Amino acid sequence: MxxxxxxxxxxxxxxxxxxxxxxxxxxxxxxxxEPRTRSADRVVDSVCPFCAVGCGQKVFVKDGRVVQIEGNPASPISRGRLCPKGSASKQLVTSPTRVTTVRYRRPHGTEWEDLDLDTAVDMIADRVIATRRQFWRWEDEQGRRTRHTTGFASLGGATLDNEENYLMKKLYTALGAIQIENQARI
Structure with missing residues (x-):
């Protein structure tokens, strides 16, 4: 019945x-x-990592784990609203498929391997120093001082905010690179 x-x-x-x-x-x-936000121990103000707009977010944390991410109504940029990517940003930190190690595939290799962070940073530093040394130019063909390298360049993406682009510009300029762009300028 x-x-x-x-x-x-x-x-x-x-x-x-x-x-x-x-x-x-x-x-x-x-x-x-009940809303997931009610069970949170604390709320942390943050900024959405997906683009350079900088929409404000409130990250709700319980027992050291993110339980919800919502728009911050106090943000003068987004006024509490998030785009679909920003609304899904909780998945960046809670997804079981999130890569949390340094992955490396050797030249001509077919498989990825895990590296510890110190090894990966040392490999990057060694390659930057070698490339800079190999392609360094003190002066051009007419004898004018240049002090730069054309061995590497930087192209920032939409997921970088203004502060990250600023720091990358400073880093690559200090290394002597002359091709430095970011997506906002292109």
């Missing part, structure tokens, strides 16, 4: 919620739901 009294239409017609916008439309499960 089917319990017709539990149906939303019956609750709507027999109860006080005639328009079916409140209690008549709720199941026992949905009535007992």
């Amino acid at each position: 089917v319990d017709f009294l539990g149906w939303p239409l019956v609750r709507q017609l027999t109860g006080a919620d005639r328009l079916g916008r409140g209690a008549a439309a709720q199941s026992p499960r949905s009535r007992d739901l």
Whole structure:
């Protein structure tokens, strides 16, 4: 026997919620739901990492784990709104498929391997120093002092904010690179 009294239409017609916008439309499960933000131990203000716009976010944390990320209404940029990518940014830190190690594929290799961070940073530093040394030019063909390298360049992306682009510009300029761009300028 089917319990017709539990149906939303019956609750709507027999109860006080005639328009079916409140209690008549709720199941026992949905009535007992609580927002994920209510269980948070603390709230941390942050900035969305997806583009250089800098939309404000509120990161809700419980027991050291992110439980929800929402737009920050106090942000003068986004006023509490997030684009679809920003709304899904919780997945950046909570996805079980998130890569949390340095992955490296050797030249002509077919498999990826994990490296510890110190080894990876040393490899990058060695290659930057060798490339800079190999392609360094003290002066051009007419004897004018140049002090630069054309051995490497920098192209920043949309996921970098202004501060990161500023630091990259300073780093690559200090290394002597002359091809330094970011997506916002292109």
